[in-house]
Amino acid sequence: MVVPGSSKKEQTLKLIAEKDKIEQKIKEFGAVLEANGNIGMTGSLIDNEGFPRNDIDVYQVRTARNQIICLQNDLKALMKEIEKGIHEVHAEAAAASSSTSGSTKTIGLNSKEPEDELPLVAICKVDLVFEGSPAEDAGICVGDQIIEFGSANSRNFKKNIAIIAEIVKNKVNERIPIKINRKEQIIETTLTPRTWNGRGLLGCHILPI
Structure with missing residues (x-):
């Protein structure tokens, strides 16, 4: 199928x-x-x-x-x-991902903990990775859920993809630490935005969760 x-x-x-x-x-x-x-x-x-x-x-x-x-x-x-x-x-x-985004909101609204004490959850999902790209070099795969992208995480992301774009813009040719949830396994890696043969600086497409 x-x-x-x-x-x-x-x-x-x-x-x-x-x-x-x-x-x-x-x-x-x-x-x-x-x-x-x-x-x-x-x-x-x-x-x-x-x-x-x-x-x-x-x-x-x-x-x-x-x-x-x-x-x-x-x-x-x-x-x-x-x-x-x-x-x-x-x-x-x-x-x-529309159904999962609704459940994420519910958790945040019902929690009685201060926002900075809440456990970090995935903020973005990778839906496309181009061959030979910086993202592929970093070991990023389609389906990976990004928990932290540099300084961006669930405490400050607010589903604003522009935050990641700004981090990438300011970190060209510099390593950005990334934490990923891949099939319930937490993986830490670094991604270096750079010019390559394809479009953009990362070579992958991500969507907010």
């Missing part, structure tokens, strides 16, 4: 893998243009007298340019599909 949410995630990851392949092909054809005097996409193919230039391989350059244009169009269409897929994965994860 295929779980709908899992299937959509897998489809999106396949699209991302295809995107990486297209970007690699564009890079390879770009190298062809560089090898021909770094002519680029707009450099003239004829000399001052109107004849084909003899210092470059005109046929090779034309072929590379045509392939790059086609690949860029394919990439643009693919990026739209990826964006749509990510939104759908997020929507499904949000729907699945």
